[in-house]
Amino acid sequence: MSDARFGLNRIARLGSPLPLDGGGTLSSVDIAYETYGTLSPARDNAILICHALTGDQHVASDHPVTGKPGWWTRMVGPGKPVDTDRHLVIATNVIGSCMGSSGPASAAADGCPHGMRFPVITIRDMVRAQAMLLDHLGIDTLAAVVGGSMGGMQALSWAATFPARVRSAVVIASTARHSAQNIAFHEVGRQAIMADPKWRGGDYYSSGDPPSAGLAVARMAAHITYLSEAGLTEKFGRKLQAREAKTFGFDADFQVESYLRHQGLAFSDRFDANSYLYITRALDYFDLAEEHGGLLANAFRGAATRFCVVSFDTDWLYPTRESRNVVHALNAAGAAASFVELSSPYGHDAFLLESPELNRVVDGFLRAGA
Amino acid sequence: MSDARFGLNRIARLGSPLPLDGGGTLSSVDIAYETYGTLSPARDNAILICHALTGDQHVASDHPVTGKPGWWTRMVGPGKPVDTDRHLVIATNVIGSCMGSSGPASAAADGCPHGMRFPVITIRDMVRAQAMLLDHLGIDTLAAVVGGSMGGMQALSWAATFPARVRSAVVIASTARHSAQNIAFHEVGRQAIMADPKWRGGDYYSSGDPPSAGLAVARMAAHITYLSEAGLTEKFGRKLQAREAKTFGFDADFQVESYLRHQGLAFSDRFDANSYLYITRALDYFDLAEEHGGLLANAFRGAATRFCVVSFDTDWLYPTRESRNVVHALNAAGAAASFVELSSPYGHDAFLLESPELNRVVDGFLRAGA
Numbered sequence A, B: 001m002s003d004a005r006f007g008l009n010r011i012a013r014l015g016s017p018l019p020l021d022g023g024g025t026l027s028s029v030d031i032a033y034e035t036y037g038t039l040s041p042a043r044d045n046a047i048l049i050c051h052a053l054t055g056d057q058h059v060a061s062d063h064p065v066t067g068k069p070g071w072w073t074r075m076v077g078p079g080k081p082v083d084t085d086r087h088l089v090i091a092t093n094v095i096g097s098c099m100g101s102s103g104p105a106s107a108a109a110d111g112c113p114h115g116m117r118f119p120v121i122t123i124r125d126m127v128r129a130q131a132m133l134l135d136h137l138g139i140d141t142l143a144a145v146v147g148g149s150m151g152g153m154q155a156l157s158w159a160a161t162f163p164a165r166v167r168s169a170v171v172i173a174s175t176a177r178h179s180a181q182n183i184a185f186h187e188v189g190r191q192a193i194m195a196d197p198k199w200r201g202g203d204y205y206s207s208g209d210p211p212s213a214g215l216a217v218a219r220m221a222a223h224i225t226y227l228s229e230a231g232l233t234e235k236f237g238r239k240l241q242a243r244e245a246k247t248f249g250f251d252a253d254f255q256v257e258s259y260l261r262h263q264g265l266a267f268s269d270r271f272d273a274n275s276y277l278y279i280t281r282a283l284d285y286f287d288l289a290e291e292h293g294g295l296l297a298n299a300f301r302g303a304a305t306r307f308c309v310v311s312f313d314t315d316w317l318y319p320t321r322e323s324r325n326v327v328h329a330l331n332a333a334g335a336a337a338s339f340v341e342l343s344s345p346y347g348h349d350a351f352l353l354e355s356p357e358l359n360r361v362v363d364g365f366l367r368a369g370a
Helices: A123-137 A150-161 A180-195 A197-202 A212-226 A229-235 A255-270 A273-285 A296-300 A320-332 A347-352 A356-368 B123-137 B150-161 B180-195 B197-202 B212-226 B229-235 B255-270 B273-285 B296-300 B320-332 B347-352 B356-368
Strands: A010-013 A030-036 A046-050 A088-092 A144-148 A168-172 A306-312 A336-342 B010-013 B030-036 B046-050 B088-092 B144-148 B168-172 B306-312 B336-342
Touching: A010 A123, A030 A123, A046 A123, A046 A150, A088 A123, A123 A150, A123 A273, A144 A150, A150 A168, A150 A273, A150 A296, A168 A356, A180 A197, A180 A212, A180 A273, A180 B180, A180 B212, A180 B229, A180 B255, A197 A212, A197 A273, A212 A255, A212 A273, A212 A347, A212 B180, A229 B180, A255 B180, A296 A320, A306 A320, A306 A347, A306 A356, A320 A336, A336 A356, B010 B123, B030 B123, B046 B123, B046 B150, B088 B123, B123 B150, B123 B273, B144 B150, B150 B168, B150 B273, B150 B296, B168 B356, B180 B197, B180 B212, B180 B273, B197 B212, B197 B273, B212 B255, B212 B273, B212 B347, B296 B320, B306 B320, B306 B347, B306 B356, B320 B336, B336 B356
Parallel strands: A046 A088, A046 A144, A144 A168, A168 A306, A306 A336, B046 B088, B046 B144, B144 B168, B168 B306, B306 B336
Antiparallel strands: A010 A030, A030 A088, B010 B030, B030 B088
């Protein structure tokens, strides 16, 4: 495809200011994105992949910082359930994030990073920005929007906000609203970041010394919620880390400690602390029913969008009952919805891991709608 | 009682060094404790109450820092299940803690606080220190040892370590070993404390400026594990804190955020950060089976102690299956054990809250053994 708008590592400047749920608009919005595959002549084969809290547009290409393969190569690629041989697949970096889209780390009009001057955004704001990117790409309607976790919230918000532009939505390991416990865990993370003196009220970009310790603690706390208790027991149990006996000290005696510390450090190497604040806030604010008069079914009434909702039985971050709640609302709204709870030992993270059942469900659903 | 060893706000210096699981001994050990009620002439009516991670000896007397009533006045007092009209009730502050017993904040031989020079201790070390206090009090045998959470671990460790000195043990909302998830949450807390620059490697006592922010984050993370998801939803849901609408900022918009922040701050006003490190370490090290050749039943074989094990159905910190695990081991060891799972919306914290069923169970069990 010779159109420079399509391919890897693209950034688009939106053509008009982005209206925000919090009021006002955001000007000069950049959206970093990638596309895989080819747009059909009828421009009707595009699938939008939406990422989770700390994900990005590198769905099926190597991550530029870590060098690791894209985060959903199991799902997206030639011959995969989201088949780049049949579809143009688009993945954007959400606004508020730090992989090229406008966010707290990007430059404001004065040339300095926004920092905490960046507006608090919502899931719907992220989706509106994606819609404007589609306008830029000349794509009116999506064959599907697909996402897990926060990506699933975006898929739901897409169907609710732009029902005519979404033929189908795949919502995996997600929820229509953040629970008190969800908010509580995020608040711990935010307080950990803000308690780090290096955070400096968000103005740490010129210091060359970001609040990595606080961000690492935030990640560690969140990471526990991504794994099932049984999965942690199976993987680590009380196994010791490269030692024969407890050291009676505060080193990482246990493998699970060493693992968590590594997760925290690796994350702070690749992610911006302020982005973590903004995106967790968007998640906590998410309550699709509230946006529709308090009744979730109202969000989907009259929509022609087909829905596929998937949960995992060991996911305690967004448990199956939250998916059922979505499905009940879809049924009440008369929307076409299929639902499956998959069994996995891996908790919330299961949607990112090898799961032939998940692949089969998504593949079948997308083929049925083709 | 004219014996100055009995009463409120007592501190005893142990008569000999305390041998430690980590090797060596701890000299000049102080144990802060309180007693309620009167020792019988036969000296056989004493009940030891063991406290949880952040508890103390002020079971049924006002807390000297917060001024709040004792933490288990629902359970302990005249006419209560642990009846101070019938029993001498003893409550100690565990070693490693900060309410008067020897711990990182107490003075070492050089007159300065131990800080991180304090040895890493275990649940069994705490129990050995309590046994030495009983020696000091002239009490050979306990009518019962009673505790919830870490207090329940001490009760188990008492029965395993000094079976001839414990006629009965009440183990509430507890476990015989810390799981990978338990360890993971504690590691988050420890990293939050150690990431606070004010921690200064544990040498903050003379600074007048302890690592309160890190300790508050640790408490917030832990506090979530003390509550059930359903309880959080019932109590807070997505209710806003003293405002009509979301502020699109990072203030505590949600009640659950405000609540958690308060919990963190209030805790850091009353607890020592290093003590939090040491006691969480003791909890993470706890694995009663490991201390007995890998088989939990071995811990109780031949014991004449009667056991009462209680769990709460919404406790996900130490879920019912952990209590069942203990009961299976007791059965395998031929010990007398009764077990009940109580229903409560409050999660792990249920053992501290109003629970007529818990009171009835403990009352019945203790009367049966009288």
